[in-house]
Amino acid sequence: MDLKKIFIIYRKEMLDLLRDKRTVITSVVIPIVLYPLIMIGFSSLMIRQETKLEQQFVDIYLQDKSVTEISSRIVDSLQTMDYVNIYYESEDYLELIQQDILHAAITISDTLGATGYELFKITITYNEAKEMSKMAYSKLRNILLEIETGLVGERLSAIQIDEEILDAIEIKADNVAPPEQMLGFIVGKILPYLLIVLTLSGGAVVASDLVAGEKERGTLETILVSAARRIELVIGKYLTIITISLITVFLNLFSMFFSFKHLMTQSGVDTSSVQLPLSNFGLILIAMLPLVTLLAAILLSISTYARNIKEAQSYQMPIIFAGMMLAMISMLPGFELTLGFALLPIINFALLFKNIMMGSFNGLHFAVVVGSTLILDILAIYVSIYLFNKESILFRTAEEDKTLKFWGKEKSNVFTSQFIVIFFVVMLLLLFYIGGSWQSKDLMEGLVKTQIFIILLPTILVLRISKNNLPQVLRLNKTRPSNYLMVLLMAVPALLTAIGIGNVINYFFPVSETYLKSMQELVGLEQKSIWMALLVIGILPGICEETMFRGYIINGFTKNGFWKAIIVSGILFGIFHLDPFRLLPASILGFYLGYLTLKTNSIFPAMLAHFSNNSLAIILGNYADKIPVLKNIFQDDQISIWYSIIALIIFIVLLRSFHKQNRTEELNFE
Amino acid sequence: MIKVDKLSKKFPQKEKDFYAVNELSFTADKGEIVVLLGVNGAGKTTTMRMLSTVLKPSSGTATVEGFDIRNKAQQVRSRLGFLSGDTGLYSRLTPREIITYFARLYDVRDNIIRERIMELSDVLDMGSFLDKKIDLLSTGMKQKVSIARSIIHDPPVMILDEPTAGLDILTARNIVEFIHKCKNQGKCVLFSTHIMREAERIADRIVMIHEGRILAEGSWSDFKKDTGLRDLDDIFIHYVNSTSEEEVSDGS
Ligand SMILES: Nc1ncnc2c1ncn2[C@@H]1O[C@H](COP(=O)(O)OP(=O)(O)OP(=O)(O)O)[C@@H](O)[C@H]1O
Ligand SMILES: [Mg+2]
Numbered sequence: 001m002d003l004k005k006i007f008i009i010y011r012k013e014m015l016d017l018l019r020d021k022r023t024v025i026t027s028v029v030i031p032i033v034l035y036p037l038i039m040i041g042f043s044s045l046m047i048r049q050e051t052k053l054e055q056q057f058v059d060i061y062l063q064d065k066s067v068t069e070i071s072s073r074i075v076d077s078l079q080t081m082d083y084v085n086i087y088y089e090s091e092d093y094l095e096l097i098q099q100d101i102l103h104a105a106i107t108i109s110d111t112l113g114a115t116g117y118e119l120f121k122i123t124i125t126y127n128e129a130k131e132m133s134k135m136a137y138s139k140l141r142n143i144l145l146e147i148e149t150g151l152v153g154e155r156l157s158a159i160q161i162d163e164e165i166l167d168a169i170e171i172k173a174d175n176v177a178p179p180e181q182m183l184g185f186i187v188g189k190i191l192p193y194l195l196i197v198l199t200l201s202g203g204a205v206v207a208s209d210l211v212a213g214e215k216e217r218g219t220l221e222t223i224l225v226s227a228a229r230r231i232e233l234v235i236g237k238y239l240t241i242i243t244i245s246l247i248t249v250f251l252n253l254f255s256m257f258f259s260f261k262h263l264m265t266q267s268g269v270d271t272s273s274v275q276l277p278l279s280n281f282g283l284i285l286i287a288m289l290p291l292v293t294l295l296a297a298i299l300l301s302i303s304t305y306a307r308n309i310k311e312a313q314s315y316q317m318p319i320i321f322a323g324m325m326l327a328m329i330s331m332l333p334g335f336e337l338t339l340g341f342a343l344l345p346i347i348n349f350a351l352l353f354k355n356i357m358m359g360s361f362n363g364l365h366f367a368v369v370v371g372s373t374l375i376l377d378i379l380a381i382y383v384s385i386y387l388f389n390k391e392s393i394l395f396r397t398a399e400e401d402k403t404l405k406f407w408g409k410e411k412s413n414v415f416t417s418q419f420i421v422i423f424f425v426v427m428l429l430l431l432f433y434i435g436g437s438w439q440s441k442d443l444m445e446g447l448v449k450t451q452i453f454i455i456l457l458p459t460i461l462v463l464r465i466s467k468n469n470l471p472q473v474l475r476l477n478k479t480r481p482s483n484y485l486m487v488l489l490m491a492v493p494a495l496l497t498a499i500g501i502g503n504v505i506n507y508f509f510p511v512s513e514t515y516l517k518s519m520q521e522l523v524g525l526e527q528k529s530i531w532m533a534l535l536v537i538g539i540l541p542g543i544c545e546e547t548m549f550r551g552y553i554i555n556g557f558t559k560n561g562f563w564k565a566i567i568v569s570g571i572l573f574g575i576f577h578l579d580p581f582r583l584l585p586a587s588i589l590g591f592y593l594g595y596l597t598l599k600t601n602s603i604f605p606a607m608l609a610h611f612s613n614n615s616l617a618i619i620l621g622n623y624a625d626k627i628p629v630l631k632n633i634f635q636d637d638q639i640s641i642w643y644s645i646i647a648l649i650i651f652i653v654l655l656r657s658f659h660k661q662n663r664t665e666e667l668n669f670e
Numbered sequence: 671m672i673k674v675d676k677l678s679k680k681f682p683q684k685e686k687d688f689y690a691v692n693e694l695s696f697t698a699d700k701g702e703i704v705v706l707l708g709v710n711g712a713g714k715t716t717t718m719r720m721l722s723t724v725l726k727p728s729s730g731t732a733t734v735e736g737f738d739i740r741n742k743a744q745q746v747r748s749r750l751g752f753l754s755g756d757t758g759l760y761s762r763l764t765p766r767e768i769i770t771y772f773a774r775l776y777d778v779r780d781n782i783i784r785e786r787i788m789e790l791s792d793v794l795d796m797g798s799f800l801d802k803k804i805d806l807l808s809t810g811m812k813q814k815v816s817i818a819r820s821i822i823h824d825p826p827v828m829i830l831d832e833p834t835a836g837l838d839i840l841t842a843r844n845i846v847e848f849i850h851k852c853k854n855q856g857k858c859v860l861f862s863t864h865i866m867r868e869a870e871r872i873a874d875r876i877v878m879i880h881e882g883r884i885l886a887e888g889s890w891s892d893f894k895k896d897t898g899l900r901d902l903d904d905i906f907i908h909y910v911n912s913t914s915e916e917e918v919s920d921g922s
Contacts, residue, residue, distance in 0.1 A: 008774045012767075019762040218758030222819070225722040226775045227748040391725050 001235070005228050009236025010243075017206060017244065027202050027248040035252075035259040057083050058103040058136040061090040066110040070151070071120065074108060077147050081139065097127050103136035117155065189331050192353035194256075195249055196327040196346060197320075199292050200299075202248030203241045204316045207299035210237045211388075212312035220394065230388045234300070238381065241296040249292070280356050287356070287366065290373035291349045295323070297380030304387040304394075314418050317425045318575070326580055330354055337361075340508040342368040345376055347580065414466040420556035423462060424572055427548070430454045432578060447536045456544035459552050474551035479602040486658045487596065487605045491612035493651035494592065495620070498613075500644025502585050511581055533618050542611030549573045549590065550597040550606045558598070566594035589613065599662045671858050672698040672721065672827060676730035678882075679716050690716040692882035693730060698860050698875075700826070703853050705873040706862040707906070713882040714862040715755055718831050721860070722752040734827055748776060751821035755831040755862075761805045765796060765815040768804070769822050776823035783822070790818040793848055810841040817845065821852075828852060829860045834868060846872055866902035878909055885909040 017023045062078065064071050079086060087102075096102035105125040113119040124140050127133040153163050214220040223233060298319060306312035323346055329335055330350035337351035348369040355361035387393050413419070435454050439446030463473055470476075549569055557565035573594075574587030593606040679691040691713040698704035706714045719725040721732055723743040731738055737745040760768055766787060773783040791797050794814045799807055804815070813833065821828060830849070834842040849872060853859055863869055869876055870890050878885040886893065886909045890902070899905045 005775060008771065012763075012771045015767070016760055016762050214758075217761070218754075218756050219760060221719075221724060221754050222757060222772075222816075223775075224724045225747055225750065225752040225754075226772055227744070227777065227823075228775045229744065395719075395725070 001229065001231055005232045006236045006239070009228060009233060010239045013210065013237060013240040014243065017209070017240065020209070023206055023209070023244065026205050027244055028251060031248065031252040031255045035255040038259070054135070055083060056132065057085050058132055058139070059085045059087065059101070060136060060140070061093045061096075061102055061105040062086050062088055063105070063107045066108050066120065068110060068118070070118065071108050071110065074120070074122075074144075074147055077143060078106070078140075081143060084136075084139070094125065097125060097133065100127065100130045100133060103127075103130070103133045104140060106140060189354070191253075191357070192330040192350040193324075193327045194252070195288065195353070196291070196295075196350065197324055198249050198252050199245045199288075200295055200320050200323045203245040203292075203296050203299050204313070204320060206244045207241050207296070207303045208306070208309050208312035208316065209303075210240065211300065211303040212306040212309050213303075215306075215394070216308040224394070231385055234381065234385050234388050238293075238296055238300050238384065241300060242293055245292050245296060249288075280359065283356050283361075283366070284353060287349060287352055287370060290370050290377055291346070294345060294373050294377040294380055297377055297384055301380060301384045301387055304384055311418055314421050314425075318421060321425060321428060322575060325575075325578060326350070329580060335511075337365050337369075338510060339365070339368060340510070343372045344509070345373055348372070414462055414468070415556045415559075417556055420553055423458075424553065424576075427454065427458060428576065428578070430458075431576070444532060444536055448540060451536075451540040451544040455548050459548040463552060473555060474547060475597060475601055475603045477600075477602040477604075479600040479605060480661075482661065483600055483602075483605050483658070484608055486654060486661075487609045488612060490651055490654045490658070491609065491616060493647040493654065494609075495613055495616045496644060496647035497651050498585055498589065500641065500647065501588065503641075503644070505581070505584060509581070530618070530622065534615050537618055538611050538615035541614055542607045545573075545576075546593065546603055546607045546610055549576075550593055550603050554594055554597065562598055566591055566598060569594050599659070671700050672704075672732065672734055672860060674717075674721070674730075674732040677717065677720060677727050677732050678729045679713075679720060679725060680728045689882050691720070694879065694882070694884060695730075696877045696884065696887060698858050700858050701853060701856045702874045703849065703859040703861055703872055705869045705876045706860065706879060707864065707866070707869045707876050708862075708879040709864055711881075712864075712879045714864075714879065715831055716882075717879075718752070718754070718829050718860065718862060721746075721829055722750055723747055748823070749825055749827055751823070751825040751828040753816055753820040753828075753830045753833055755835060757816045757820075759804045759812055759815055759819070762803060764801050764803055765807075765818070766800045768815065769819050772819050773822040778823050786822055786824065787818075790822070793851065794818055795844070810837050813837055813841070813845070817848070825857075827858045827860075831862050832864075833861070834863070834865075842868075866906060870902055878906065880910055880913065883913075885913055 060078075062075065064075055078084070090096065090102065090105070093102055093105040097105060103126065105123075107123045107125075108120060109122075110118050110120050122144060124137055126137040152166070156163055156165070211220065214223070224230075228236075299316065302315045302319065303312045306315055326344075326346040327350050329347050330353065335341075335351060337348065337355055341351055342348045342365050352361060352365060352369045355365070414423075431450065431454055435446065435450035438449050460470070463470055549572065553572060554565050554569040557568045560568075570587050570590030570593075573590030574583045574585075577583070577586045589610075593610055596605040596609055597603055674694055674696050677691060677694045678689060680687045680689045682688075694713075694717060696704070706717065708714050716725065720727050721734060721739060723739050723746050727740065731740050733739065734746045735749045737749070739746050763771075769787055769790075770783055773786065774780075778786070787800070791800055794817065796811070796814050796818065799811050804812065807815070813836075817830075817833060820830075828849075833849075834845055837845070846868070849859055849861065853874075861872060873889070875887070875889055876893070877887050886896075888896070893905050894900065897905050897908050899908060
């Protein structure tokens with residue numbers, strides 16, 4: 001490996017990219033322009049609103065019942081106020097204030113205090129429900145307090161006492177959370193998420209251009225035959241992605257920070273204490289470098305694997321989405337960095353970032369985060385170099401490109417992996433935005449709508465429009481009755497095994513209590529009937545999710561073989577649950593369901609298995625502490641490890657006999 | 671010089687592996703232009719890609735300047751100027767930047783690069799567009815840049831895959847003349863085309879290939895003597911037919 005060559009390659013790639021409008025716009029112009037625009041627009045809107053209120057005249061009714069020398073002095077001061085109209089006569093001011101025609105009324109009367117001094121009683125009548133009235137009140141109150149201070153001062157000096165006698169207690173608000181920690185808390189939640197997403201999206205544009213783009217334009221072969229070694233090419237390109245990602249991230253952060261500061265000063269908030277904790281920035285940078293390089297290496301591998309830019313972009317989408325999901329952990333309440341989490345890429349960075357910002361991080365964790373990311377990073381670069389050396393990858397002939405034109409006359413191919421990935425990502429976005437908002441309005445109704453309109457209907461629609469034979473594609477085939485029996489028999493040990501696996505995962509990667517509570521509230525059945533729950537959580541997913549994953553998606557991968565189809569569709573199924581902690585358990589369930597489908601060449605066993613799994617989970621969740629046998633097995637929601645192992649053994653025995661009973665059917669139906 | 675020895679390349683296919691190149695053997699010497707002649711899909715590009723080490727042979731081997739393409743890829747590549755048929759150029763860079771980039775990858779020193787660029791720009795008549803972006807150039811201009819790019823390091827062996835495809839006669843002739851000059855400087859040139867006339871004008875020796883195998887090898891006068899035909903196309907078709915007859919008789 002020759003460093004000089006790497007530098008030559010790096011310099012050329014940078015020159016090439018900086019002349020590319022698309023790259024410059026996404027990584028330089030947008031961050032510089034976008035945030036200030038948003039913030040300035042926002043702040044000027046706020047200021048305008050405020051000044052508008054303050055500069056409107058308020059109408060006040062004034063009644064001076066005292067008519068002494070001092071009360072007329074008070075009236076005089078009131079008359080000097082800006083933006084105030086004072087009326088001295090009013091028929092029914094109470095009525096008028098209620099109608100917001102008059103904004104406040106002020107009545108002055110006086111009595112003699114116990115010590116012989118005059119005491120002015122001033123009543124301010126106003127309407128708390130009205131903005132203008134509230135403002136009139138606070139204006140009046142402020143000026144009256146000022147007058148009071150003046151009067152008290154006069155009285156004290158009349159009897160030759162220093163005004164300072166009044167200052168016996170001085171109250172100073174001192175928030176125990178130092179400003180750095182407060183800011184760190186806010187910044188620690190949102191910044192890590194932004195950093196990860198920005199790094200990914202900044203790198204993605206560049207990465208797709210660097211290898212897939214060269215393939216598309218026919219320049220790849222020219223550098224492959226040049227005297228540069230493959231490893232030099234990979235590293236030169238890899239450094240380019242890292243550089244552009246870092247530029248994007250820094251520009252975004254700086255622009256965001258200064259815009260934020262601008263907003264604060266404009267709105268009159270004291271910003272002297274608002275500083276990004278600069279001393280910690282070095283640490284964040286050190287922690288970030290391996291992450292940026294890991295993401296760059298992954299993006300580079302994708303770009304090398306893809307045949308053209310379009311394909312690279314469609315493969316990038318799920319990666320970006322997964323990155324966003326993992327990064328979101330920084331926004332969930334109560335998660336703390338443990339050694340287990342420190343091993344999980346992206347999640348570890350998000351949690352470490354929060355700790356560094358709060359000034360409370362642990363050196364060991366820091367080292368584990370950086371070290372484990374670096375190891376993955378090296379693996380990812382190795383994959384890139386491997387792909388770069390594989391001629392079957394570099395010289396792949398393009399698959400026929402009719403994937404997106406599936407509404408033509410003849411039956412067309414919606415089973416290419418590229419089309420399925422796009423379909424999956426679109427479904428994921430729908431689920432996230434539309435399904436999420438439905439479910440937050442009304443959970444049960446939202447779940448029903450999600451299953452039917454986001455999961456089932458689009459799948460059917462794609463298959464119908466592309467002129468496929470639905471019963472055949474979806475594998476609505478009969479299978480022997482004993483298979484259903486076997487599936488039912490396996491349901492209980494399968495669930496117990498799954499719970500056991502869940503407990504093991506939870507042991508290494510503890511889920512925070514607050515998070516668990518909020519999840520439990522979501523699935524809690526307090527007011528809902530168990531039948532409703534069985535329908536919504538048992539039957540509907542059994543039909544709808546199976547149709548999407550085992551009916552459609554799995555078929556996109558059967559050409560790669562029995563097991564690959566099961567694994568890929570299972571992982572997609574896991575990702576579809578949009579929860580990093582259910583990724584693994586849901587993927588394993590997905591493997592099992594995929595296996596049942598391909599093995600029997602029928603979707604019905606998987607539907608039954610899915611239904612019985614979810615239903616059993618509901619029943620256990622609600623009755624575990626009411627039925628004595630179950631009470632024995634579950635203690636504090638934990639299943640004893642021995643029961644899990646026994647369940648696993650039973651499950652394996654049953655699965656083996658199931659496997660022997662069924663011969664693998666022909667995979668492809670075309 | 672190039673020595674090709676029973677070189678084969680098979681691409682895995684669903685039913686049966688497909689041989690794009692099948693036990694090809696020939697040589698090309700210093701100061702010689704050898705033309706690979708064959709129809710579309712004959713295996714010319716695949717052969718040249720193996721010689722330039724971007725594809726690995728399935729069996730057989732070849733040497734370039736004495737270095738084996740299978741295990742001395744680095745040495746082979748630095749002694750080779752390779753121009754592939756559907757070559758692309760970086761559209762946002764200028765010819766000078768591209769040529770300099772490749773020259774540096776070949777470890778040519780910067781002052782020599784400048785000299786070479788002037789030299790090549792003279793011969794290929796590129797002076798007027800050396801500093802324009804590639805985007806703005808015509809097909810012929812781009813092809814000249816590609817040629818300059820591939821031989822900037824003054825390699826002893828040149829492999830040119832259809833360098834005149836898509837060019838007008840003037841530009842094509844220009845390039846053919848240039849290749850002649852290179853030959854006269856003692857370079858070994860392997861040149862592919864499916865245009866018979868071009869093959870006739872430029873070749874010292876012709877290797878006719880069809881479906882990955884050699885049909886015939888020699889100069890045009892050899893071929894004319896051998897077949898008794900005068901038209902180039904007729905000669906080519908004669909050889910194609912004679913092999914398919916052989917296959918038929920083999921099969922019976
Ligand atoms: N990467 C590849 N994978 C599978 N088959 C390939 C690959 N590259 C080439 N082929 C096949 O090998 C055969 C020979 O191709 P090649 O490009 O060498 O022909 P050629 O003589 O250069 O043709 P042309 O005159 O059209 O350029 C063709 O049938 C082609 O389809
Ligand atoms: Mg070719």
